[in-house]
Each structure stands twice: as C-alpha cells, then as structure tokens.
Amino acid sequence: MILITGASGNVGREVLKQIAQTGAHVRAAFQPSSKAAAPAGVEIARVDYNQPDTLKFALKDVDRVFLVGPPTAELPPLERKAVDAIAQSEVRHLVKLSAMGGRQATFPRQHAESEDYILSSGVPYTFLRPNGFMQNIVNYNAPTISTQNGFYGTEGDGRVSQIDIRDVAAVAVKVLTEDGHAGKAYTLTGPQALNNTEIAQMLSEVLGREIRFVNLPAADFKQALLSAGIPEWNADALLDLQRLYREGKAAAVTRDVEEILGRKPTSFSRFLQEYREAFQAGGQAAI
C-alpha cells in the first residue's frame, strides 16, 4: 500500500491522479477539515501531522509514503512529526517532496532541514527537489494577466528552469512504484531557464495580446502581497526566493526528469498553450 499525503494540494492531487492509473494499492491522506476527493479504487484517510495518531492509523499496511508538507512557516515541525510516525511504522521507503535551492533561501532551507531529519531517522528515502512550478503563473499571476495584461514580481531578469507539476508527479509515481531509487536525490527542472520577460513574450504569442512583466522594488511588492492578505512570513519567504531567482541561482537545467521518465520534461511554451484558457477572464486555477 502506498500512502499519498497532501492529497488535496497542487502536487499531491496530481500524484494521486497519475498513480491511480497504475493499478497500485493507494491510500490518500486528507486533513480532517479538507474536502476529500479521490479517484475510484483509492482509499481515503484523515491525517493531521499535529495529531500523530491520525498518521499512525493511516500508515497501517503501508510500505511506501509520498510526504508533502505545506509551504508555510510550520513545514519543518510538521514534517518532523510525520517522520517520527513513519519511523515507528512498517514503511520501507519514504519519498519526500523537497525543493531545489539547497540552503540558499527560506523555502528550500526548510526542506533541507527536513531532509536532514529524514536522514537521521534511518528510514530509506528518496528526495525529489523540484525547481519552481510552472503552475505558479496560473495560480498566482493569472488574475492580473487576465484583467491587466501584466504580472508583477521582483525577479528582475533572473532565469529559472521551472518545471510542470505534472512532470514532478510523473517522477514521483515512478519512484513510488519502481525499485532502485532509495538513497537518491533528484533535482527536477524544466528543459530551459527563462526570465519573466521571455515568459511574457511567450504568453503574448499564445494569447494573441501583449502581456508585460513589471519588475517592482521589493518593498512595493511586499506591500502588495500583504494587502492581498498573504501572511508576512510567506511574503518574506517569497521575496527571498525571488531574490535567489534574480541572482540567477535557480537557472540550472538537469537531466534527472528525462533519465527517470525516458522523455523530455514539458516546455514552458507547451505548458502555456495547454493552460491558455486560465489567462482569459474567469480562468480557473492550474490543477
């Protein structure tokens, strides 16, 4: 049995969708308060990492786990609690959704700390370290793209080798259903590194109208995030990540996705064509 945590989230939902098609025995973990929606044949469990008994119950008969933590200040303590429960179970392979970037910015640093904790737990692991998700432009920027023909940030002309969440999920499914991945860390990127001006140009071509990227001073962008209701910790972490992007430190392109999937990762231009409806007025969230 394979347990998919974070099943309501951007990545977990897509992993669940893809792994359900393999015929593997799968259980999906949703928080108690979250609406649970799983493909036919998938068991549902209620898990809150803050309530270790819920995870203990969900881990019954499970030998592999896909571990997802939320992108909040609470990620390290929540994942430590999850790892403690997993270490006391029969699980023999823990696949952790991590992040590219080492300890160079807040979000990836949190994941690096979690990786360290997993290493010290002795549970066999695989770390998946994706770069920024292509779907972020849909989930965070589509509203201003559809209404103002523009999107905002502080990345300057820094290039990022963003990856499609569907490719992250395809790698996760392979790693969860094949042998030979224990003890490995994979850095997952798209096929090329692009800056936001180049992405705006691609969007303009796909949508048939001019889209602009507007680079803002960090203080102005932070104020806009706070005004939109983003908690201050998250705003600061996002600005720190965009600082990494601006410095060109998230531009590496790796071959890990192609080596695992036997095909090239999705290009940004194909992604934009497939999600073009999301940038029209009334568009939907990415996945």
Ligand SMILES: NC(=O)c1ccc[n+]([C@@H]2O[C@H](COP(=O)([O-])OP(=O)(O)OC[C@H]3O[C@@H](n4cnc5c(N)ncnc54)[C@H](OP(=O)(O)O)[C@@H]3O)[C@@H](O)[C@H]2O)c1
């Ligand atoms: N966005 C990027 O570009 C990017 C790049 C690299 C890595 N990552 C990492 O990828 C991970 C997942 O991202 P995502 O976009 O899929 O996040 P997400 O959509 O926010 O999903 C997080 C999941 O964790 C669940 N969760 C929250 N608190 C929990 C708790 N106490 N106990 C159990 N489950 C809990 C959430 O459940 P509810 O829905 O019920 O809240 C949700 O299913 C994050 O750790 C992020 O740092 C993101």
